[in-house]
Amino acid sequence: MAKEFKGRVVLAEDWSGEAIVSTVGVNTLATFQKSAMKNNPKEALCGDQNNPELYGRNLTGKALCLPQTIGSTTGGMVLQTACDMGIAPAAMLFSEHIDSLAAAGIILAAVWGKNQIIAIDCLGEEFLAYVKSGMRVQIDKDGTVRVEG
C-alpha cells in the first residue's frame, strides 16, 4: 500500500526509484569524499563511519531520504561535484527544512552544471519514520512523494 506525503519543492521533476534512508543527519563530505576521489567512479559508496545506516551502501541514482545534511562547509561543493560526476543520488528527500549546505550543492549544480538533483524538503517526521531503504518512491513535480510499502 502506498502512503503519500506532501513536501516543499526545492527542485522537482517527476521521478520514481529506490529509496535509501538515513534517520540521522548525512555528513556530505564524509559520505562522498572517498568515492569521488576514485578515478572515474561509477557509484558513490557512503564513506561516513559515523552513519551505520548508510556506511558502505551505494547512493547513486537513488532517492536519499534524510532529515538534513551536516558537517563541513565543503558539503555543497562536494554534492555539486558528485552530481557533475554522475554519482549523486537522483533525489534528496528531506523530512526537515533543507539545510544551507545541501541547498547550495543542489543550486550550484542546477545553475552551473549539467546534471541536477531533485530536492523536496519539509516532508515531516512521519515520512522519515515510514520510508525504509529499498522501498520504491514516486516523486511528482508538485512535491508529492508516494512511498510504496
Add this chain to the structure above:
Amino acid sequence: MEYKMKLTDEEKAILQGSQGETMQKVMRTLVLYGDTFDAEKMVPLTHKASHLVTSFGLGMITPVYNIMDELIQAGIVTEEKFTMDPRPLDYENVKCNFIEKLVFNKFMYTKQDDYEAQLKKVGLKDDNAFSCTCYLEQVGNIPKKGDVISWAESSAVVYANSVLGARCNRNSALIELFGSIAGVVPYFGLLTDEGRKADWIIEVKTSKIPEAQVLGSAIGLKVMEDVPYIVGLDPYLGTEIDARAQAYLKDMGAATASNGAVGLFHVENLTPEAKEHGRALIKEGAQTFVVDDKVLEQTIAGYPIMWKDKEATPKLCFIGCPHLSLSQLDDWTAALTENLEKNGKSKVQVRTVLTSAPDVIEAFKKTENYRRLLQTGATLTSICPLMYMNNPIAGKKAVMTNSNKLRTYTMARYYTDAEVLERVCGKEGI
C-alpha cells in the same frame, strides 16, 4: 527567472544580465539560495574580506575549476582580498615516502598549482593566507561584532558567529565566494536576530573542565544545526575571552560544527551576545541537555575505531585541527617537554606533527619555544591534516589525533590531550 526576494534595482539589473552572463549566474545562485530559505532581501557585507574553504587542488573538483575560469574570463574579482583554508601538503615538514608522493602528485592534488593561480587572479590575499584560523590576531581576517560576512569553513564560521559576534550563515564552498563577489548575501538564518536565539540549553555539570573537543562533539551530535546556549562553562573559562578561552572555544566550536552542524553557540557570561543579552537569547520552549562526566564518556565510547589493527602502535600524531593558536603552541611545547623529561625520554616516541597558520608559525619562530619544540622531535607545519589523510595510504596508517574533526573525516583515532601526551612522550605501560 522567478524569485520571491525583494531585490534592489541594481540586483535586479545584474539578475537580468547587466554585468554579463557570469555575474548573472552569480546573482542567480545567491537569489535561489536566499529564496530557498525565504530570505526577504539581500544585505551588504560590512566586513568584505571573505574566507574560502576549498583550498585543495583535487583533480576531481572540475566544477570548481570551471567556475573559477569563468569568473577570471569575465574579469571578476572580489572587492577585498580573501583568506583560504590550509594547503594539503608540505613535503618539507610532513615527510612522505615515494609512493605517497606519487599518489598525492599524480592522482590527488594534481591541480594544486593551477588552482592557486586561479585563486590569486580572483582575490587571494597572499601566500600566507592558508589557514582555517583566519580570525587569529597574526592572520588578521577579523570581523567585528555585528559585521555581516560571507565565509565558509565550518570551524571559522562558528567561531566568527559565536566568539566574535559576527553574522554569517553556514555557507557552502563557492556560495561564500559569490557573496564576496556580489558584496551582498541573502538575509536569513544566523544573520537575523531571531535566527541567533538558542533552541537548546546545554548544562555543563562535569567534575572538571571538559575536553573541548569532546564537549563540542557531544553538543553537535545532540543539537545538530540548532543554536545551543551553554551554561556552566564560565567557572572554568572565566568571563573574558583571553587566549585560553579563545583556544577552548575554537576547538569546541570546530567539534560542534563537524560532529553536528552548529553555526553559532552562546556561552553564558562569556561570548559577546550572551554577555549582552543573557538568557533572553533562549527561545521559549528550548530543550535542555545536561552534559556530565557520563555523557562525555559515552560520547567517546561511541567513536568507531577505524584502524585495521585496533591494537596498533600509532605511527603518526596530528595536533592542531583546527590550526593551533600561538598560546596553544606554547602550551604544547611546555607539555611535550615536561612529559618527555618525566618519562626519561629526549624525543617524541611517535612522529608528531603540530599544525598552525603560516603567520602564527612566523610569530612562534621568533620565540624561544620554537627551539624547545624542535628539540622534542615534533615538527610544525601549516597543512590541513584532513587533506593529508585523505589518501588510501595515509588512511591505512595508525594515526592518532586530539581533533574530533579529523577523527570524523578520516581513519584517525581520537585521544584526549592527556592520552596524546602519554603516548607521544612514551609513558611506560601505554
